[in-house]
Structures are given as structure tokens and as C-alpha cells.
Amino acid sequence: MSDWYRDFANSGVGTTITKQLGLPRPAVLRRHEPGQPLLPGPAVVGSAGEGRLRDELTRLLRDAGVTVVSPATVDGGTDGDRLAAVLLDATGLTGPADLAAAHDFLAPAVKRLAPSGRVLVLADPPADAASPAQAAARQALDGLVRSLAKELRGGATANLVQVPLGAEASLAGPVRFFLSGRAAYVDGQVLTVTAADVPAGEDRERPLTGKVAVVTGAARGIGAAIAKVLSRDGAHVVAVDVPAAGEQLAQVANEIGGTAVALDITGADAGTRLAQQLIARHGGVDVVVHNAGITRDKLLVNMDAARWNSVMAVNLQAQLDITQALLDTEGALKPGARVISVSSQSGIAGNRGQTNYAASKAGIIGMVRAWAPEFARRGATINAVAPGFIVTEMTAKMPLGTREVGSRLNSLQQGGLPVDVAETIAFLAQPGSAGVNGQVVRVCGQSVLGA
Amino acid sequence: MAAPTRKAAIVGGNRIPFARSNGAYARASNQDMLTATLDGLVARFGLQGQQVGEVVAGAVLKHARDFNLTRESVLGSRLSAATPAYDVQQACGTGLEAAVLVANKIALGQIESGIAGGTDTTSDAPVAVNEDLRRVLMELNRAKTVQQRLKALAGLRPGQLAPEIPRNAEPRTGLAMGDHAAITAREWEIGREEQDELTVRSHQALAAAYDRGFFDDLVTPFLGLSRDANLRPDTSVEKLAKLKPVFGQGEGATMTAGNSTPLTDGASAVLLASDEWAAERDLPVLAHLVDAQTAAVDYVHGGEGLLMAPAYAVPVLLERNGLTLQDFDFYEVHEAFASTVLATLKAWESPAFCKEKLGLDAPLGSIDRSKLNVNGSSLAAGHPFAATGGRIVATLAKLLHEAGPGKRGLISICAAGGQGVVAILES
Numbered sequence A: 001m002s003d004w005y006r007d008f009a010n011s012g013v014g015t016t017i018t019k020q021l022g023l024p025r026p027a028v029l030r031r032h033e034p035g036q037p038l039l040p041g042p043a044v045v046g047s048a049g050e051g052r053l054r055d056e057l058t059r060l061l062r063d064a065g066v067t068v069v070s071p072a073t074v075d076g077g078t079d080g081d082r083l084a085a086v087l088l089d090a091t092g093l094t095g096p097a098d099l100a101a102a103h104d105f106l107a108p109a110v111k112r113l114a115p116s117g118r119v120l121v122l123a124d125p126p127a128d129a130a131s132p133a134q135a136a137a138r139q140a141l142d143g144l145v146r147s148l149a150k151e152l153r154g155g156a157t158a159n160l161v162q163v164p165l166g167a168e169a170s171l172a173g174p175v176r177f178f179l180s181g182r183a184a185y186v187d188g189q190v191l192t193v194t195a196a197d198v199p200a201g202e203d204r205e206r207p208l209t210g211k212v213a214v215v216t217g218a219a220r221g222i223g224a225a226i227a228k229v230l231s232r233d234g235a236h237v238v239a240v241d242v243p244a245a246g247e248q249l250a251q252v253a254n255e256i257g258g259t260a261v262a263l264d265i266t267g268a269d270a271g272t273r274l275a276q277q278l279i280a281r282h283g284g285v286d287v288v289v290h291n292a293g294i295t296r297d298k299l300l301v302n303m304d305a306a307r308w309n310s311v312m313a314v315n316l317q318a319q320l321d322i323t324q325a326l327l328d329t330e331g332a333l334k335p336g337a338r339v340i341s342v343s344s345q346s347g348i349a350g351n352r353g354q355t356n357y358a359a360s361k362a363g364i365i366g367m368v369r370a371w372a373p374e375f376a377r378r379g380a381t382i383n384a385v386a387p388g389f390i391v392t393e394m395t396a397k398m399p400l401g402t403r404e405v406g407s408r409l410n411s412l413q414q415g416g417l418p419v420d421v422a423e424t425i426a427f428l429a430q431p432g433s434a435g436v437n438g439q440v441v442r443v444c445g446q447s448v449l450g451a
Numbered sequence B: 001m002a003a004p005t006r007k008a009a010i011v012g013g014n015r016i017p018f019a020r021s022n023g024a025y026a027r028a029s030n031q032d033m034l035t036a037t038l039d040g041l042v043a044r045f046g047l048q049g050q051q052v053g054e055v056v057a058g059a060v061l062k063h064a065r066d067f068n069l070t071r072e073s074v075l076g077s078r079l080s081a082a083t084p085a086y087d088v089q090q091a092c093g094t095g096l097e098a099a100v101l102v103a104n105k106i107a108l109g110q111i112e113s114g115i116a117g118g119t120d121t122t123s124d125a126p127v128a129v130n131e132d133l134r135r136v137l138m139e140l141n142r143a144k145t146v147q148q149r150l151k152a153l154a155g156l157r158p159g160q161l162a163p164e165i166p167r168n169a170e171p172r173t174g175l176a177m178g179d180h181a182a183i184t185a186r187e188w189e190i191g192r193e194e195q196d197e198l199t200v201r202s203h204q205a206l207a208a209a210y211d212r213g214f215f216d217d218l219v220t221p222f223l224g225l226s227r228d229a230n231l232r233p234d235t236s237v238e239k240l241a242k243l244k245p246v247f248g249q250g251e252g253a254t255m256t257a258g259n260s261t262p263l264t265d266g267a268s269a270v271l272l273a274s275d276e277w278a279a280e281r282d283l284p285v286l287a288h289l290v291d292a293q294t295a296a297v298d299y300v301h302g303g304e305g306l307l308m309a310p311a312y313a314v315p316v317l318l319e320r321n322g323l324t325l326q327d328f329d330f331y332e333v334h335e336a337f338a339s340t341v342l343a344t345l346k347a348w349e350s351p352a353f354c355k356e357k358l359g360l361d362a363p364l365g366s367i368d369r370s371k372l373n374v375n376g377s378s379l380a381a382g383h384p385f386a387a388t389g390g391r392i393v394a395t396l397a398k399l400l401h402e403a404g405p406g407k408r409g410l411i412s413i414c415a416a417g418g419q420g421v422v423a424i425l426e427s
């Protein structure tokens, strides 16, 4: 799906026109391609207070082949050496006064940020603070990062990762994700990691090698993109969709060397059927992506029971039932399994005409958070991804005006692509994401809705 | 001494929904349909880029360009291009015969896996030039001088431009298959109502099977069709009673467009393998193909009905396997016409037929009708000639698998030219 406005705005004549009219110029985002370096340029790592992560971050960047420059050389540097990433270790904050150091470090560095650059702030969770002053300082970063994300241009993003004491080993995967092109459309987000057994030595190019992943609603749209990205990352994908979508489903499965399973996820025995097939044919499953979803929009007062019930059945109840069936069936979920549910911005912000849809998508968030402790005990994780405005066949059918406005209401001034959602899901599916559990990651370009 | 053999496993199947002639697949060729069907099978069993031992399939109505139809379909599919393939054709028995051929090679250990299939289109049927015109054109082709060419062209006549469209008729009698069946129906005194009842049961059973998801892993939608276009779940004996007979003549004619199969487009494929091949890939074994038999009757001079050959094949198969007609949990009798099924069953019940024609001391007897075509058959699904065998084999194999181990099913398919192919599957 092409973004004609973005392409126009970046064309020769388009640049002139949009500049004269003061129109936004949405950037062409840096997206992940196999074999790409983590960052296209140098990074700088700074700190506010006596942080504990700075050395670790520097080592991680150097391991990935990134040149790490000193904060001292940043100020007054020439435009020729733009920074691909700015990392701030804020784990040393003791109170609001330390925030001045954050500002001192960030201001000159951000000024030198390259297009599609990354600002990543790492801090402790406010809830773990030793004093109200420390909690205030930690929470303050939230406002700082979200505002900075709105100020950045040229496809650059700013995100915050919260690292409790003892969870340092969980950090590398998320840091690499946020810096990479995989996180192109993830902006203004806060992710909290937890301590977990993170397996060492994963294949960075194909982190899902040898894994079996099931994706529901895989015949088209975001689900097809998820199937392709998981397969690119090494997984064997079991692609599920309703029997009527079988022709497209077979094409998706054949394109990626996967397996097509025609199944209505709302069927009474869908969970057990899927579990049996996963055990018999694939020896269980490592990654479960609940992506299938439908909309049946109407204002609440005009909504009939059929619209309400069908949306609830597909979007929420089926996810609960299938996850439960997989948990209950011995051998269905392999050790270290990952469950990833596709929620929606509507479930966070609400949307006129979508009481049923938003309820189902908010319900998913409740489900994921409630299940997280049990999954953690099994060495597994469960997370949700909430896409914002994603350009698919579904949105292509929206009226031009609604679509154009909808797609620009975010800090990146453009709609996301199905691959952006897929990359975030693939990140959560990686062995290296063992310490990401019970989280809701928005893939929305920092949408103004529900922010 | 013959080498010890093993029984071929039926791993699963795939077909596209069957379309009525000149319907959803009006512009699809045999090769398009067979390729899509193979690709659906590949997707279901994760066979992308894999080499299977052999792909055997065919079509009854073939274009000259379809001379290597199956191999061309394999090359267009996601199977490895190193997969050999060949065509077979035994009229409506093509699909089942293909499965038997694959199963036999597996049984002998010549291949470890194979795909059997069939495809037919009556919408994209080959239209041949008029035979006279063809002779003129061939003569023209052979002509070497201008003079010879002019002479050849002088043989052209306007009437030669009328194309020859293939008809569903027997070359030796000129009668349509339905007219042949009507003769048999009259001989066996098959009533209109029992034919209509069988038809209604077929539609209802097929619709119910779709509704319970039975075909979820047997069918892959194609060109916008996700169920068989011929299926009429709401048909009734009353509705069918209103139809005028189309085969047979006069008062006693009973065969209508309702209780006869319509011209249909479609394709099917079945994956067969040795148990070891299936186990190595964690693929299921739904059933095994135990044994098969063909028979042919002289419908031209011998006074036997065109579609009665299965009545002769089944007793031979039963005898060889030490079974009686009642030793089955399911019967799949291809519904070319409702009257064909009923005449066949009646023949097996007839002491006279069984003694005089089959040379048996006692009749084979009747079958429990509740075990007959339990998920519907050709009257409801339609009958793209070469694709019917694959549809039946996959359907029966899954039925047997659902019923549990040790269940047995009988397949009986009649074919043009007075032939029949029958087989036994066992879970």
C-alpha cells in the first residue's frame, strides 16, 4: 500500500509545494532489511546521575558494530557527523534536580540527530523508587520522552525503557529493537522489562530459527505481514484463517514455506483442534500470534446483538479460549513460549462507533496483564501489540478525507505499514525478549489518540 | 515368489469447490485448476519445494495442448520441479485409478509418496474443428507447391466451419450417458421418488458436512468459490418432483436434471505415502488403500447397462479379500445418476442377477443405507469427471479416520465405456 502524500511530499516539486504551504513532510522511515547494520551511523551514550547501564549499553553498541562517540565531542560538532542514536542512562536519578543533567546531555545531541534517528532513555520504574522525589524524577522522564518524540522530525523517534534493579540481563533485546529499523513506527512508548532467564547466543539475523509460530488471520493484511516476517526471522509458520479465505491463505503459506490451516477460531473446538494439530504435526508451538480480528461499527444505541457478539467472539473470546486450550493441552506450548495478542489503539483511546471493537481490544489488554504472572512462571511471556493507523486493504476502503486525516494524526505524520506491526510482534517473539511480559506495545507513530 | 508389499497410506487430500459448467471457473483451464489444487495440498502439508515420488492425474476432456497436463501442472506448482508426473485417463474412473496406481507403486516400494488427482472442465472444453475441415487443413499442411496448396484449399466448404463440440455421449451407441442410465433405470424399475429422495439426502448430507467443518481441511476455495456451486441445501422431494424428465422417453421417464449430475468444473488431489514417509514428516495417516478392482461390461452387444460395471467389480474384490458386502462401515457409491446408485444396489440384492450375471450362489444382499454416501456425493457436489475419484478417496479416508481405527469403506465408481473402478479403504 503506497502513501501517495508521503511520496508526493518527498518528490522534487512536492517538496517545494509543501514547504511553501507549510504542509507536513512525512519522512520515509528507516525500516529493517536483512543484513542491515543495527544503526546507519554513530551513537552517543550519556547519563544523568550515576547510572548503572552506561558501560553495558556502550558494549552492546560496539558489539553490534556501532561507533560510540563521547558526549564531550557532541556539542559543537559539525553537521557532517549526524548521530544515528542518542541513548540516555537515567538509572542514576535521585531527584528532580538530576534531570537538568538529562537536559544538558540531550539538547546538543538531539540537535545533531540524523533522519530516522533514535532517542532511547533507560530508567528505573517509578514504582520501585526509594523516595517520592526519586519517583517524581523517574516519572518525569515519561513526560520528557513523550514530548521530545513529538518534537523530533525526519522519522526520528524517542522511547523509554524501564529497567528494574536485577533485570539488566533483559535489556539487550529491547534496546536493539528500539534502535533498529524494526521499530520504525514505534514512537513515544514506555516499555518495562522484568528479570528473566534470557537465553544467550541467538542468531541476530534469524532469531526464530527452529521455532514454530501460529498466526491467526494470516490470509491477508497485518496477519500476512506477520507470517512473512516471522518466516523471514526463521520460524515455520502455521497460517490460520477462516475456510473461506483458503485460497489467499494457501498463497501466503506457500510463499513462506509454511502450513495453511483453515479454521474458524470461534468454533467450539477450535482451540483443541489447533492444539492437536500443532502437537501432531509440529511437536507443539513456540509463538502464538492472535491477530484475527473484525470490526462491525455502529453507534452504541444502534448496535444490534449480532454486531456486538460477533466482534466479541472473534476479537476477545477466541483469544481467551485458544490460549486456555493451549495451556491446558500437555505439550502444546513449548518451553519459553510467546503469546502475542493484537489489540488496537481503539482499545486504548476509544473510538466513536466502535464500542464493541474497543471493548474487545481493551479486553485483550486486561487478559494479557492478568495472564503475565502465570506465563512468567512457565518461563513464557504474553504481550499485546496495539496498532494505530495501519495502511491495509481495510483502511484503503475508508473515505479519502478520513483516511488522510487519520493517517497524519501522529508524530511521524503518516500511517504505519503492516510490516511495522509484524516487526514488533517478531521482536516480542524472540528468545531475547524473555524479560518483556504483560506489556502493551503501541505501534502507532505516537498517535495523538489515547496518548 | 512375489515381493512382500505394504499398504499405501492416505495422508490427506485437497480439492477446489466444484463449479457448475460456465460458472465460476468458466475461464479456468484444466491446468489452472489442477495447479491450484496441488498448491492447496502443498500449503496444507508444508510440501513447498519438496519432491514427491510421482504425481499421477488426468482429465477426461483434454485439449491437444494438455498432452502433458500433470507434469505441466507440477511445474507450475510449488512442488519441486524434480517431481515426475504422468497422465492417466479412464473416464469417470480416472481419479480413483490414479490413486490405485500411486498406491500400487508405494506398495511395491517403487515410490515412498505420491499425489493422485484429476481435473475436468466442461466450460473450457476443447472444441475440435469439423472433421472434413481438419482433413483439408492437413492436406494443405502437406502441400509443397502453390498448385498443390490451391488444390487443397479448393476442398473448403462453408459447412466445414461448424465446430465439433464434445458431447457426453458414447461413441459406439451415440446415446448420451443419461439415456443409457435411463434404460438401466427402466430395466431395474427404479422409481422417480426414490431417485429424488436419494438426491435430497445427498444435498442435505453435503451441506451438513460443510456446516460442521468437515471439509475445512479437504477443500481450498478457488476464484471466489468456497463451497460447491451445485449444492442446494434447501432442495426437497416436492421441489424435485416438479422437474421434467430429461433422459429416457415417454411415460416411464424418471431422470431429471435434479436427480442426475450436472456438467461440472473442478479438480482434486490426494496425498498418498508409505507409513514411514508420513511418520518422518509428522503427517497423519487417515486410512490405507487396501485393494482395488476394475471391471468392464459389454453395453453395446452384451445387453448390460453402460454404468453397471461396478456391480461386477465389487464381488471380485470382496471374494479376494474374504469380505461380504455387509462388512463395511461406509459405502461411497458415485452418484453419476441417482438411478445408477439404486440400480447397482438392487442388482446386488437380486438373486437372479447375482446368480446369472455374477455366477454367485447367493445374492450379495442389501446394505445399511445409513452408511451410504454419508457426507453427500456427486448429485450434490457435482461431478467434474476425473476429479470425482480424488474427492471420494479423501472424503472416505477422513470419515474412516474420524470413526477410529479398524473401520472399512467401499468405493464404487462407474465410468463411460462400460467400465467400473472399485476400492477398499481401511483406517
Ligand SMILES: NC(=O)c1ccc[n+]([C@@H]2O[C@H](COP(=O)([O-])OP(=O)(O)OC[C@H]3O[C@@H](n4cnc5c(N)ncnc54)[C@H](O)[C@@H]3O)[C@@H](O)[C@H]2O)c1
Pocket (backbone or CB within 6 Å): A216, A217, A218, A219, A220, A221, A222, A223, A240, A241, A242, A245, A263, A264, A265, A266, A291, A292, A293, A294, A314, A342, A343, A344, A345, A386, A387, A388, A389, A390, A391, A392, A393, A394, A395
Ligand atoms: N488495519 C488497522 O489499521 C488496524 C489497527 C488496529 C488494529 N488492527 C487489528 O489488526 C488485526 C489485523 O487487521 P487487518 O487490518 O489485517 O484486518 P483484515 O480484515 O485485513 O484481516 C483479518 C483477517 O482475520 C481473519 N479472520 C476474521 N475472523 C476470523 C475467524 N473467526 N477465524 C479465523 N480468521 C478470522 C480474516 O479472514 C482476515 O483474513 C485485527 O485484529 C485488527 O483489529 C488493525
